[in-house]
Amino acid sequence: MNSPTLAVHTEDALARFMRIRRQTLALTNGLAPEDLQVQSMPDASPSKWHLAHTTWFFEQFVLGNDPSYRSPNPAWYYLFNSYYESVGPMHARPQRGLLSRPTVDEIRDYRARIDEAVGELISHGIDDELASRIELGLHHEQQHQELLLTDLKHAFWCNPLRPAYRDVVMGASASPSTPMRFVAGREGAVDIGYQGKHFAYDNETPRHRTWLSPHTIANRPVTNSEYLAFVRDGGYREAGLWLSDGWATVQREGWQRPLYWQDDLSSEFTLMGIRELEPNALVCHLSYFEADAFARWAGARLPTEAEWEDAAAGLNATGNFLESHRFHPVAASHGDGLQQMYGDVWEWTASPYVSYPGFKTLPGALGEYNGKFMNGQWVLRGGSCATPNDHIRVSYRNFFPPHARWQFAGIRLGHDR
Template identity: 70%
Template sequence: MTAGHTCAVAGIAARFLQLRQRTLELCAGLSAEDLQLQSMPDASPGKWHLAHTSWFFEQFVLGRDPAYRPRDPAWHYLFNSYYQSVGPMHARPQRGLLSRPSLDEVRDYRRRIDDAVGELLDRSDDAELPGLVELGLQHEQQHQELLLTDIKHALWCNPLQPAYRAPVAAPADAKAVPLQFVAGREGIAEIGHRGEGFAFDNETPRHRTLLQPHALANRLVTNAEYLAFMGEGGYREPGLWLSDGWATLQREGWQHPLYWQDDLASEFTLAGVRALDPHEPVCHLSYYEAEAFAHWAGARLPTEAEWESAAQGVAIEGNLQDAQRFQPRAAGAGSGLQQLYGDAWEWTASPYIGYPGFRPLPGSLGEYNGKFMCGQWVLRGGSCATPRDHIRATYRNFFPPQARWQFAGLRLGQDR
């Protein structure tokens, strides 16, 4: 082994243990019953997340070792998510029916995978191995966020609406700064990953794009501003909505953001039901709701190129998972663009498609992102459930336009 390879292996081995432990810490305080819940087809049980992330390392890292033998070959079927090229999988809407293997067996599975990955890193001179482990860790961090959003939905479905964790108080005087628009760059700009450090394939290649004269709001839209939209008939006026959005609203009976109570004065959070803070960013909105609000406000949603151009060079600071508040907070005093990272994912006006010249990863890992480039919309910036060292200016999240259970809000944009 070269000195560079040895150093890379040591670094990734330490990061591997740290992030795998972080996933378990997010489950601390949750019972086996909590971790068995699947409250809707789009969500997954916490136990399944614990197993699937381990399966990912087993399939794509340990599977490179001819001497490795799976813990239980039948689990390959249970914990494969959507990788058709490696075999069939259990139906996603029925993951909550998997009472076996037990939570203890899944935890033991994780330990076995952790040990096997550590041992493989110690002895292998495979130059691609550190990169594959890093991909698995980035995947794990995505599931850390999903653990939080999925358990929030499950606990909300309980009539008792219990808390996941005790609340972490925000500053007593936290108030949103006045809404202002900040002119963005215009002309030819470059977006996409530069090739330094980790990136998913959908962040590449870096390419040029043309930015028209525009401006972005200095902060995210607040609960108070969204209440004003509702007070002026936002959920009753079809002229504000895209056709599919209005049809979805009618079919689902939407009257307010997902976790708001019907009194419009309180909301369900991971710390339980609490008073609605008018200064905090509104979140748990679908793309349709974000777009309708922007229309009502006489503005629009930013494009992802506008957002990324504004975020380039900005330090990754904000209300992210590491703060353990798990709830958006008001933008504090300051000038310029705020809340670019954390608090709530920001819906953009951009459909999730490949960049010019996009090529997915080779082999089965090519299914990770590319095959979802149809019918999805891009979100940027991370949320209060996103790990700080997972997000970056080029990161492209994506969900279908009706999705509401993620910490998703919006920033306004406008033409100039």
């Protein structure tokens, strides 16, 4: 048995737990129960399901660690399990929007009761294993904060009224964007993967050595105006630019532009409603297929995740994150060196989501968190305007299937040299 966490850290741990839990609830302020009920597609979840599932996580993996614990709502274990097969059966993901009961008020009460129980547990001192589970639960919660926003955005976009989530002045930039230029990356053997004593997901480990061939990486991500040139040049009509599965998806889905761009190509749907398309803002809501096709059209390629991580190492992980309350990418920055590596948009890489050499999953049910998804997906790096700022780090590996468009995903180009 590990020794209890030192009392000097207890208040900090409790404060962090409550801050992150309250931040999730704050994202739903001003929304009606009807808003929280909607599920617009199988890949998305209702906002109230996010509120409940993140609470289920703490009940299942923290409070449930005590064999004597008895859930006040045992039937909810089935409703709010996501994909943990070793825990038990679960409600079908595409049908989460059918769960009119429990109500939003009941779920908020559920959160309050579980928060009280976990808070009491922390205040009495916890061992290292339980502290690790709580920290994992908090980072899991922060992932769902971003998903809550992106899922809600898709739901509001599906509504012909195109309602706004927040009324925020986005502040267009009249100045030209920084010219895109390419910065030489390091060559040879480099080490990537998490190194340190703080939290990291298992998929970021182990730190290992890999080889970088001569290459360059763009100083900033691609802007709306640059992607618009691709659209107007017939990029969505030129089969030779696309991977085979990508071209099949374009034909099947009728893609002609980024997900939330309007037909006029001069406006887009945002969490603030329909707004004028800002030419210098970073383009977002692109699939891997679109990012790859644009790179090929531009005579470039996407960076590998090793190239991205090595380039970002040593940079401060600051940028336009969830806490800025802009909820949208901003214009391309000015300055020397690499810009906007963190925040604004997740950046697709050319790397498939596979395990690092020597990777080992966590023991038990928590081993299902990442490892079993290492198939048919691609890695994104850097975080977005909907990512909490203390959730990201240089080794963080996000992943989505290549057709996914509803996340704040964009493009940074690279070149062989």
